[in-house]
Amino acid sequence: MSWAQTLPGLIAMTVLMVAPGWLLLRLLGLRGIVALGPAATLTIALSAGWAVLLGAAGVPWNLGTLALGLLLAVAACAGLGHLFGTAPWRGAGDAEETERAGPAPEARGLRTPPVARRARPGRGGATVAAPARGVLLQPAPLARPHLLLLAGVAAVATGLYVLAMARGIGVPERPSQVWDGVFHLSAIQAVREHGDASSFGGLASLYDYGYAPFYPAGWHGIVAVVPFLGPVPAAVNASILVVGVLWTLSITGLVRATWPRLPVAAAVVPALAHSFLALPVGLITQMGQFPYTYAHVLLPGLLTLVVLAVRNLPDLRATAAPALPAAVAAFGLALVHGSVWFSTLLLVAPLLVATAAGAFRRLRHTGARLPLAVAAWCALGLAVLASVPLLAGEVVDSVQAFEREGDDGYRWILTSLLVDRPLRSFGGYDLGGVATVVQVVVAGLAIGGAALVWWLHRGRWIAVGLVTSVALTAISWGPADHTLHWATGVWYSETMRLDALVIVCAAPLAAAALAVLVRDGVEVVRGIRPRESALAGQGASVRQGAPLRQGAPLREAVVAGVAVLAMVLASDGLRNTLRTYHAVESFVPDHLPFRMLANDAELELFRRAGEELPDDAVVLGARFRGTPYVYSLGGVDVVYPHLAGPRSADGRLLQAGIDEIGTDPAVCAAVERLGVTHFYTNTRDTGPEPWHQMAPLGDATLFTFRPGEGFELLDTGGLGELWEITACD
Template sequence: MDWLNATPAVLASLAVLFLPGFAVTAALRLRAFDAVALAPLVSASLISVGAVIASLTGLPWTPVVPVVGALLAAAAAFAVRQVLDRRWPSAARLPRASTPSQELAFFAGTAIAAVILVWQVTRVLGNPDSFSQSFDNIFHLNAVHYILETGDASSLSVAGMTAGDGPVPFYPAGWHGFASLVAQVSGAELTVAVNAANIAVAAALWPFSVMFAVRQLARLASAAVIAGGVLIASFPAFPILLLDFGVLYPNFFSLAMVPAGLALAAIVLQQAPNTRISVPAAVFIALLAYPGIALAHPNGMLTLLLLAVPLVIGAYALYVHAARNAGKEPLRSVGLPSLALLIVLGAFAAVWNFVRPPEEAAFWGPVETSAQAFGEALFNAPFGRPVAFLASVLAIVGVAAAIRLPRLRWLPASYLIATALFVIASGFERSTLRSFITGVYYNDPNRLAAILPLLAAPLSILGLSTVFMWLGSRAASAPGGRVLDSLTPRGRAVSAGAAGLAGVLVLLPLTQGRNMDDAIWRAAQMYILSADSALVSSDELELMDRIDEIVPEDATIAVNPYTGGALAFAFSDRDTTHRHTLDTVTEDTITIETDLRDADLIPEVCVAARNENLQYVLDFGEREVHGGDHRYPGIENLDTDPDFELVDQVGEAKLYKFNGCQE
């Protein structure tokens, strides 16, 4: 399959991600760019919350659910807008944030980022139907198939796929619900739908999120906005890293929304100097958007809350300063705001301590010295990767520019927090303090490396704008500089566009070199299908493609999940004894895996086989995805056992029919 044939799936993913939310943001009558940029955040909530509601009410999971949710939310948004127009006209009619040409510059910069990111991600994937040969992808692919099979995408239900006879735990299924909708809308096969969904997140959601954030924070040179699209695609740690390591698709989806979500918080707390979205409108959008970030993955919401701590403290400090200057009594100017600040910070600390994985899952230790980690964070080159020099220098310039503006000083502080998290996870020895600070992220440096670009990207665009404005002031003061002042608005727009395109031509070779090539090459290795692929080999995949022609629909196949056999659930559409390596299985399954070869000697085995309708065994040998050694003696070494008939084989991959326990 080629990428041209996959285009309908990519277009479907964009429609699923943008259209439901855009119906809401358009009803709120936001400006064009803001409405489009915030649409995916609202769509994420309509998908993830809609899935929970549909499950609880017994409705099947189809595109109808988020469409109905969008219509209801759009009606609410229209009502909110009417209230704003009538009750707070000054809030509803803020001055224009930009001229039409400046608005166009934001779309142009985002489009440039999108083109580069599509090029990067398709190089990582290789083919539209490729899949990550990684441990976590067993769960992700099977979960999307489980949703399509059961018609239930609720975060309260999806983990039932791996719960066995036990209770079903919460699992954030926003990304899986999104990918399943792409499969339904496009009709594409599972892996194509997954890749299309990830392209939409990386090449559309992420650049819109960054551009929306930086647009609210400062007045930018239009040329810098256009050229800034290159910078969004210049950080190896996001989005490429999370398409490589793990794979962490839910984190990838959630973190892509954090810049825009953080900007919404800045608007609500009146710490976004250039916004033209009113506080009531921002509160309404945040209430719609934040559930989607949380249900994509709680790490995304916790990251947003942590990075918002300097924002909250900055808003408190500026309010107290203004209140005291206005002569308000101490209780109102200091006492009550201080109490509110303590309550907010205390609540955040409680959530931070509570919402975290079990300690045994947060097993990651340090990988380098703290000094090395700091240098890597400063130059956006995690784990010894090539330095993203220009983007990092511009981010530092952006830090300097933000420090000069009282209502933007929280932004460098948030960047410092992100840097500290990475340094602590990467370079500090295991300790109780380290676990408290980074245990939320499994103490995993990879997850924390991906957070750095969430702030570095908007800061680099702010830095680039500072450079363009400095160059513009120099040009204006030079001989003949008054010519610029005499230009018409159209002439200024053309001049800014030309300067922006020139910036693109300069930035492309300086940012898309070795650092990005290295990240793309590393990630691409995880998507190569070969005779010795880590998770599923070419022979094993070919065999799984034929299973649905051999195995009855109601039959269960016994598998060793660590060898990739569990993916027969997603790839062959047949039930398997395991759907992930870290699942809980029934007692009958344990009996089968331990003693199936001895069914003629142990009567309980036949009872278990009948209960599970176990009819086949898939043997992918002993090579495991992480090089481990997990033994399932009941379904191994079957060649000479008369109860097992070899019915198909590709290379060393074998499918056996179990003929024992005949009545």
């Protein structure tokens, strides 16, 4: 299979993830980039929740039942949009965003329909313009130069990412060979086989616990039913390419919603976001953490909806239009990966606290009741975010139980964050290259953006999130006995996982800083003294009643485009070679520096096993010999479907006593109870670090066992051998 053959599947996956959510948000009144950005977030969240309901009802999970759930959601959003008065056919839902204080939008060059205006008391009894109830405040459409710039930057940045991943993986059917990746391949096969994508027991077949554990299956569910992709690895690898598109959309939507009067920021943020390594490249290749990557790539979409909801307070109907899908997205993304709930709490809490505090200040000055309503809604949001983890205490405790060895200091990790050094492998990575210098400039823009938005009163919560996430990332790397090390536990105390939060905050801040530089630079070149930047217009200048400058969109677009082009060229296509190596080190057997589960010939043997073995076959073999691939590639049941060790007594017995098969009746009894019919192994040495250290983890006997009497050779591929067990006949 070639990448060209996967093109229909890639298109189908992108459309399936984006189109339904966009339609739902459009029916609720959102439009433009702020509807497209959170679209995949809402689709996948709804899919995850719908899978739970279908699993509880015993209804099979497939593309048809998913489509049914999405159609029901479309009907619900159409009714809610009509009820709120924000639906497109109600007319009021298309009002362009204006500030809630200061001069009327007409004085600032914005168009707002007369039906969308009403008066409300301002400070000191003055009357200021505000949106009518039920009118959804959202950014105005981009000017054509800014829109063309956004389209060009998004196409280049996303295209470079897709190219790097496709080149690095090489073959669409080639599976990930990292620990988490092996599990998720088996999980996709389990969803397809059993028709259950519920996070509450849908993946029970992968465990020998004796009960159905909770495991977030939202990502597995939607990837498993995408048409035209066929083999499980092809579907998974297609999702690796598609996540680049979703990252571009979600981060652009967040920037557009946060700084609506900084159109250049939204146009350049795709390039800045794709310049970072950890998210999505590092997490989805070297870590193999597909659900975690998707959850945090989609997180900016959720934040976009939260920003719009807060912007529309205290109008209940206008606030509900983005707030309800935001709530659905929050719960749904937690079914993609639970850690994202804490990421949401970490980033949203400062926004809600600041909004509530501002409302109380207005209450003290004006005595009006509206600020009290704003504070109440913010307090409700915080209460929900903070209380839900208490209901899942056992799950949270199990995550925090992961132990990581810490480093003695923080210098290495802080330097790595500054230069965006790969956090795994690439020990000889050149920190002095031009590409790294460019990334230091991006980091400088992010730091400058954090200071800028703090001073100018818009997007402060993102600056707080940047500082907090950097601190947590450093703590996760540092000494394990640090007083606050426990706070990183909900992210498995994994440095790269927390680095994803750094990137979610750094990319928008860098975009805001670059946009201000471009805007003010254009005005300086034109010989005009900047009276206020776009951000300042949303802060103090608005309160003073000064008119805002709209700037020169064409000039801004040209200058920003040149800046992005220079960045791309100087950084080797956003470090495309390095990103390609990330994928190579995780997928290509002959280039795996730390692991070798199976080479291409052995992978082909696993695929043939699905055709050669009977339907009731069960294969036994060492986990680190690649046996889990017999299930995910060939569809044949195995005793150990992932790299984690067994918990059942029979699984452990076979692991430790397979060399006594034919002599110890207990071994054959375990074989019969588990239905084992075949055995797989290969003649490869234990190999480089760390696999020869992992073999003693209860797997030493099975790992080194060579079949003899009582085994019949059926097929070979590479160094792999597939045997039929006859010793227990």
